[in-house]
Amino acid sequence: METRRILFIGAGRMAQAMIHGLVKQQGSFAWQIVASNRSDTSRLEALRSRFGIESTSNWQQVVESADVVVLAMPPSEHPAVLAQLRDHVKQHQLIVSVAAGIGVSGLESSLPPDVAVAWVMPNTAASIGQSMTLCALGSAVTNEQVEMLTEMLQALGQHQICTEEQVHKLTAITGSAPAFIYRAAQAFEEMAVEYGLSEVNARQIVGQMLLGSANLLLTGTEPQVLANEVTTPGGATAAGLEVLERGNFMSILQEAITATNQRAAELGMGNPPKR
Numbered sequence: 001m002e003t004r005r006i007l008f009i010g011a012g013r014m015a016q017a018m019i020h021g022l023v024k025q026q027g028s029f030a031w032q033i034v035a036s037n038r039s040d041t042s043r044l045e046a047l048r049s050r051f052g053i054e055s056t057s058n059w060q061q062v063v064e065s066a067d068v069v070v071l072a073m074p075p076s077e078h079p080a081v082l083a084q085l086r087d088h089v090k091q092h093q094l095i096v097s098v099a100a101g102i103g104v105s106g107l108e109s110s111l112p113p114d115v116a117v118a119w120v121m122p123n124t125a126a127s128i129g130q131s132m133t134l135c136a137l138g139s140a141v142t143n144e145q146v147e148m149l150t151e152m153l154q155a156l157g158q159h160q161i162c163t164e165e166q167v168h169k170l171t172a173i174t175g176s177a178p179a180f181i182y183r184a185a186q187a188f189e190e191m192a193v194e195y196g197l198s199e200v201n202a203r204q205i206v207g208q209m210l211l212g213s214a215n216l217l218l219t220g221t222e223p224q225v226l227a228n229e230v231t232t233p234g235g236a237t238a239a240g241l242e243v244l245e246r247g248n249f250m251s252i253l254q255e256a257i258t259a260t261n262q263r264a265a266e267l268g269m270g271n272p273p274k275r
C-alpha cells in the first residue's frame with residue numbers, strides 16, 4: 001500500500017472531521033497524518049490520542065515532508081500562513097485549502113507560480129465518510145496529484161469537481177446548510193420530547209425521517225413531487241405547509257444561503273471573523 005503524508009495547518013472542527021474520515025478509510029493509500037494549530041495544545045493531544053496521528057506546534061519544521069498540506073484555519077489567517085508557506089513549499093506538494101471564500105485564485109496568487117493547489121469545500125459529515133465535498137483545481141495540478149486528491153476526497157464521502165465560481169456559490173449549500181438542517185432537526189426533536197418521547201427516541205425518529213427523506217430525494221424524484229406525495233388533499237400536512245408558506249419558508253432559506261455566501265466572500269477578502 002502506498003503511503004502519503006498529510007499536514008493539517010489548523011486542527012479545529014473541520015480538520016477533525018476530515019482526519020476522522022481519513023483514518024477510517026480503507027482505500028489504496030495509507031495516510032500519515034500530522035496536525036498542527038496555532039496555540040491549542042490540548043486539542044492536539046486529544047487528536048493524537050483519539051486517532052493515533054502525529055502532531056506538532058511548529059508546522060514549519062515538518063512541512064517539507066508532506067505530500068499534501070491542508071489549510072484548515074480561518075480564511076482571515078490565510079494571508080499570514082500562505083506568506084510563511086511560500087518559503088517552504090516544494091514542487092511535488094499539493095496545497096489544499098478548505099476555507100470559505102479563499103478560492104483557487106487566492107491560493108495561486110499567494111504562492112510561487114507552478115505550485116499545485118486545490119480549493120476544497122467539505123462538510124462535517126466527512127467524519128463518517130458522508131461529506132458532499134466540492135473541489136476546484138488549480139492550473140498546476142498533475143494527474144498524479146488528482147489521483148491522490150481523489151483518494152483523499154473519497155475518504156470523506158462524495159465529491160464533485162467544480163469551477164472556482166461554482167464553489168463560491170455552492171459553499172452555503174454543501175458547507176453551511178447542514179447547520180440549517182440540524183436546526184430543523186432540533187425543532188422536531190424538541191417537539192417530540194414535549195410529546196413525551198425520550199431524547200434517544202426523539203433522535204431516532206427524527207434522524208430516520210431525515211435519512212429516509214434524503215434517500216428518496218436521491219432516487220431522482222423532484223422535491224416538490226415528493227412533498228406532494230406526502231400531502232394528502234385536505235389532509236394534515238397541508239395545514240403545516242400553509243404555516244411554512246405564510247412564514248415564507250423557501251424564501252427564508254434562500255435568503256440564508258445568499259447571506260452565508262456574502263459573508264464567505266467577505267471572509268475570503270480578509271475581513272476578520274465576527275465572534
Ligand SMILES: NC(=O)C1=CN([C@@H]2O[C@H](COP(=O)(O)OP(=O)(O)OC[C@H]3O[C@@H](n4cnc5c(N)ncnc54)[C@H](OP(=O)(O)O)[C@@H]3O)[C@@H](O)[C@H]2O)C=CC1
Pocket residue numbers: 009010011012013014015036037038039040041072073074075077080081098099100121122123124175176
Ligand atoms: N466547520 C465546518 O463545517 C467547515 C469549515 N470550513 C472551513 O474550515 C476552516 C476551519 O473552520 P473550523 O474548523 O470550523 O474552525 P475552528 O475554529 O474549529 O478551527 C480553526 C483552527 O485553525 C487554527 N488556527 C487559527 N489560526 C491559525 C494560524 N495562524 N496557524 C495555524 N493554525 C491556526 C486554530 O488553532 P488554535 O485553536 O490553536 O487557535 C484551530 O485549530 C475555515 O476556513 C472554514 O471556512 C469549511 C467547510 C466546513
Ligand SMILES: O=C(O)[C@@H]1CCC=N1
Pocket residue numbers: 100171175176
Ligand atoms: O461557517 C463557516 O464559515 C464555515 C464555512 C462553511 C461551513 N462552515
